[in-house]
Amino acid sequence: MCEKLDLSTLPKRKLYTGEEIPPVGLGTFGSDKYGSEEISHAVCGAIRYGYRLIDCAAVYQNEEQIGNSLETVIQEGTVTRKELFITSKVWNDMHGPGKVLESCQKSLQDLRLTYIDLYFVHWPFPNYHAPGCSGDSRNPDSKPFSVDEFMATWRQCEELVDKGLVRYIGMSNMTIPKLEAVLPLCRIQPAALEMECHPGFQQPELFDYAVRHHILPVGYCPIGSPSRPERDRTESDVADTQMEEIVDIAKAHGVHPAVVCLKWAVQRGVVPIPFSVKLPQYQSNLSCAASDPLTPQEMECIRKADKDCRLIKGQVFLWPGASDWEDLWDINGTITR
Numbered sequence: 001m002c003e004k005l006d007l008s009t010l011p012k013r014k015l016y017t018g019e020e021i022p023p024v025g026l027g028t029f030g031s032d033k034y035g036s037e038e039i040s041h042a043v044c045g046a047i048r049y050g051y052r053l054i055d056c057a058a059v060y061q062n063e064e065q066i067g068n069s070l071e072t073v074i075q076e077g078t079v080t081r082k083e084l085f086i087t088s089k090v091w092n093d094m095h096g097p098g099k100v101l102e103s104c105q106k107s108l109q110d111l112r113l114t115y116i117d118l119y120f121v122h123w124p125f126p127n128y129h130a131p132g133c134s135g136d137s138r139n140p141d142s143k144p145f146s147v148d149e150f151m152a153t154w155r156q157c158e159e160l161v162d163k164g165l166v167r168y169i170g171m172s173n174m175t176i177p178k179l180e181a182v183l184p185l186c187r188i189q190p191a192a193l194e195m196e197c198h199p200g201f202q203q204p205e206l207f208d209y210a211v212r213h214h215i216l217p218v219g220y221c222p223i224g225s226p227s228r229p230e231r232d233r234t235e236s237d238v239a240d241t242q243m244e245e246i247v248d249i250a251k252a253h254g255v256h257p258a259v260v261c262l263k264w265a266v267q268r269g270v271v272p273i274p275f276s277v278k279l280p281q282y283q284s285n286l287s288c289a290a291s292d293p294l295t296p297q298e299m300e301c302i303r304k305a306d307k308d309c310r311l312i313k314g315q316v317f318l319w320p321g322a323s324d325w326e327d328l329w330d331i332n333g334t335i336t337r
Contacts, residue, residue, distance in 0.1 A: 003283070005050035009290035013271050015168065015191045016214040021085050023266050023289050025053030026282060027220065027275035029060050034277055040065035042277040047073045047084070049283050055218075055273040056111065057089040057122060058103055063110035071112045086113060089122035089172065090157070092317075095149070096126070100156035104165055119157060119166040120194055123173050124150050127317040142319040144327070147181045158188045170194065170218075173314070175330045176209050183213060192216040197270050198224050199246055199261055200238040200307040211269065221311055222265050222272035223258040238309040245305040249298050259288045264302050267294055 012020035026046045030039045039062050043054060047069070054070075056063055070086070073079050088111065094103040104119060126149065127142035157169040171179070172194035183189070193210045197203055197219030210217045224240035240246060241257035250257040258274075258281075265272040266289045276282040294302075313325040326332050 003049060005283070005287050005290070007050050007052070010050075010286075011266065011289065013216060013269070015216055016189065017191075021216075021271070022051070022053040023271060024051075024262065024286050025055045025085075025087075025218070025271060025273040026051045026285075027055050027273040028062060028066060029057065029220075029275055030062065030277075036062035036065040038277045040069045042279075042282060043069040044073055045279055046282050046286075048078050049279075049286065051282070051286055052079070052083055053085045053087070053271070053273070055087045055220075056107070057091070057120075058094075058107055059089070059091040059122065063088065063107055067110050067112040081113070085117045086111065087118040087120065087170075088116050089120040090153070091128075092123050092126050093128040095121075095153040097152070098156075100153060101160065101163075101165075104160050108165065115164060116166045118168040118170055118192060119160060120170040120172045120192075121150075121153055121157060123314070123317065124171065124178055125317065126153075127319065129316040137316050138318060138320075139316075140320060142317060144319055144322070145178060147185075150178075150182055151185050154182065154186060158186075161188055168192070170215075174206075176206055177330045179209065179213070189213075190215050192218050192271075194218045194220055194273075196221050196310060196312050197265065197272075198222050198240050198311075199243060199264060199302050199305060200224060200240045200309045201311065202303070202306040204303075204306070207268075207270070217270045219265050219270040219272045222270070222274050223261040225275075225311055233311075234313075236309070237311055238307045243305060243307075245301050249294065249301065252298075253292060253294075255288070255292075256284070259284060260294070260302075262288050263292075263294050264299065267299060 011023045013023050014020055028039050043066050088107040090100050090103045125145050128139055160166045168191035170192040171190045193215045198221050207217050240261050246257045246260050250260045262272050274285045314328045315325040
């Protein structure tokens with residue numbers, strides 16, 4: 001008999017409609033290190049253990065295999081479709097007229113679903129790079145963020161809700177200036193915001209902004225993404241699981257530092273989406289939210305330990321004339337219509 005977690009022991013997170021979703025999800029971005037079959041096998045095992053939120057994306061190139069896993073666990077009676085909360089994302093090269101619908105339909109076909117629970121705009125511009133490209137790669141067709149172009153894509157996402165193909169829509173990799181520009185224009189508000197979030201890069205201003213606007217923060221790289229692609233690594237990167245504060249708290253609780261990162265995220269109100277294909281790890285990643293919480297003093301210690309170290313800089317999306325990756329995050333300039 002497969003071990004199962006008592007889901008009643010887990011806290012819940014609420015969307016703006018009041019609907020509750022799990023506090024931890026399973027990421028499925030295998031980086032350059034794990035293949036589709038390994039990831040889809042982990043999805044089966046994770047759902048059998050108790051995961052109900054699975055974070056997918058077209059660009060991960062594994063939705064067809066994950067669809068096999070979803071079909072398997074539903075057919076075997078482990079879970080019903082209604083009990084799952086499946087997310088996917090439209091990739092940058094599918095922002096054009098009619099392309100968002102095409103992208104969503106392809107994800108639905110691959111995932112073997114009739115609807116997706118939450119569909120994100122993966123990045124807020126159509127800047128494309130080939131999967132697995134080097135960090136120095138640049139596409140000459142890339143351009144800065146445009147409010148008008150983003151809203152044209154968002155309108156297509158709103159139509160997906162109208163058609164019943166997705167239940168909620170969300171944004172990802174946004175900044176406060178971008179959100180301030182587009183939120184007043186939205187007919188359907190974003191239910192969630194995917195953002196890089198871990199103890200070494202806490203983004204408190206963006207987190208607070210999202211919460212004030214009833215947008216649920218979903219945190220990627222919640223333990224610092226140790227398996228992220230080489231193109232996203234720099235010498236100045238901070239390893240969260242090696243931060244002195246995290247290590248000391250982990251020793252006090254008798255757990256791995258990665259567990260402390262996830263406990264911190266859950267208690268803060270972020271929905272972390274850690275990735276792992278290893279059974280003990282993905283089981284621990286979920287079960288750690290159910291018991292032995294960090295103390296208020298430990299939470300404050302981690303808050304003060306923020307290194308403001310962004311790991312996923314996105315430099316492959318830079319446009320001709322941009323100075324460096326900070327331009328992507330509105331650090332050096334202003335956005336355009």
